[in-house]
Amino acid sequence: MTAGGGFQAVADGAARHIPVLGRPALDFLKVHDGGVYIDATFGAGGYSRAILAAADCKVIGIDRDQTAIALGADLVQAANGRLTLIEDNFSNLDAIARACGFAAVDGVVVDLGVSSMQLDTAERGFSFRLDGPLDMRMSGQGASAADIVNAASERDLANIIFILGEERHSRAVARAIVKARHAGPIGSTRALADIVASVVRSRPGDIHPATRTFQALRIFVNDELGELVGALAAAERILKPDGRLVAVSFHSLEDRIVKSYLVDRGEVRAGSRHAPELKRPMPTFRVLTKRPVAADEAEVARNPRARSAKLRAAERTSEPARSVPPMQFLPRLPSLADVLKGH
Numbered sequence: 001m002t003a004g005g006g007f008q009a010v011a012d013g014a015a016r017h018i019p020v021l022g023r024p025a026l027d028f029l030k031v032h033d034g035g036v037y038i039d040a041t042f043g044a045g046g047y048s049r050a051i052l053a054a055a056d057c058k059v060i061g062i063d064r065d066q067t068a069i070a071l072g073a074d075l076v077q078a079a080n081g082r083l084t085l086i087e088d089n090f091s092n093l094d095a096i097a098r099a100c101g102f103a104a105v106d107g108v109v110v111d112l113g114v115s116s117m118q119l120d121t122a123e124r125g126f127s128f129r130l131d132g133p134l135d136m137r138m139s140g141q142g143a144s145a146a147d148i149v150n151a152a153s154e155r156d157l158a159n160i161i162f163i164l165g166e167e168r169h170s171r172a173v174a175r176a177i178v179k180a181r182h183a184g185p186i187g188s189t190r191a192l193a194d195i196v197a198s199v200v201r202s203r204p205g206d207i208h209p210a211t212r213t214f215q216a217l218r219i220f221v222n223d224e225l226g227e228l229v230g231a232l233a234a235a236e237r238i239l240k241p242d243g244r245l246v247a248v249s250f251h252s253l254e255d256r257i258v259k260s261y262l263v264d265r266g267e268v269r270a271g272s273r274h275a276p277e278l279k280r281p282m283p284t285f286r287v288l289t290k291r292p293v294a295a296d297e298a299e300v301a302r303n304p305r306a307r308s309a310k311l312r313a314a315e316r317t318s319e320p321a322r323s324v325p326p327m328q329f330l331p332r333l334p335s336l337a338d339v340l341k342g343h
């Protein structure tokens with residue numbers, strides 16, 4: 001550990017944030033002196049701090065949220081040239097690393113989803129527990145959740161809520177939204193949460209009835225699964241041989257994509273019985289986690305959000321990156337443009 005006093009002060013400061021599964025993520029990254037690492041979801045900087053404190057290395061922190069990047073300014077200063085923060089989408093992480101002067105990197109970590117900072121700020125509109133504008137855009141750009149809820153056809157709404165929220169009552173929720181829209185646009189998180197709660201019953205101890213609908217809209221608004229697929233392909237392109245990829249996900253849709261991708265890229269495939277002559281691509285990753293790593297009881301007790309976290313890790317081989325991005329792992333959904341047209 002070589003970080004200087006100024007860096008240590010920020011690392012230990014009141015704003016310190018303990019990231020979910022931070023210890024195993026750091027261990028899998030195998031952080032070493034002279035290494036270059038991408039923290040693709042900078043957030044409150046928990047992973048970046050830990051990486052910078054672990055070795056005399058460099059970190060490129062990426063976040064699409066302007067506020068997260070702005071709040072990282074103190075850490076950038078304390079890190080004394082070892083931390084660069086970039087406001088962008090993580091699907092561009094390979095281009096970002098090249099633009100920062102690195103042709104290849106030693107590690108990439110993604111800690112998916114929203115940050116506590118985003119969830120706990122009512123004006124960002126992510127939370128059904130706080131009343132705020134129905135927004136949910138991590139970057140503040142593009143269509144908001146209100147734009148979608150007020151424009152989408154009942155069928156598109158039901159599909160989005162069913163596929164991305166895994167909500168069994170998706171049709172009833174979509175019907176209730178369309179009915180409520182007749183009285184005027186739905187503009188607040190409270191209004192949407194109340195509409196959902198009017199048709200999805202919950203018993204004491206259940207999750208809030210609007211949890212799944214809010215998850216679905218957030219994932220759709222931010223194209224979270226498309227971004228994830230893009231980031232996995234970009235990591236394959238930018239990691240050095242033996243470089244490490246670590247992905248922490250919070251729901252089954254994300255984890256399924258990471259898992260399927262690593263199976264696809266990590267598998268030595270036998271020739272098919274029907275086409276034994278077909279040349280199979282060689283693995284681009286060695287999977288390091290046969291089963292996903294989960295938080296232990298102590299971490300869940302400290303941070304209940306860690307309960308659903310799953311970490312998967314893999315090491316890059318020296319095979320060239322595949323030219324085809326793994327789009328086959330994405331669920332079939334209507335495009336944003338079609339949804340906004342409302343047909």
Ligand SMILES: C[S@@+](CC[C@H](N)C(=O)[O-])C[C@H]1O[C@@H](n2cnc3c(N)ncnc32)[C@H](O)[C@@H]1O
Nearest residue numbers: 019041043044045046047063064089090111227
């Ligand atoms: C769970 S938080 C990360 C927390 C972070 N590991 C920490 O220790 O503070 C996820 C962060 O990733 C960002 N994010 C999510 N999707 C992104 C994307 N496609 N591109 C860039 N940033 C993204 C969010 O804005 C959020 O700040």
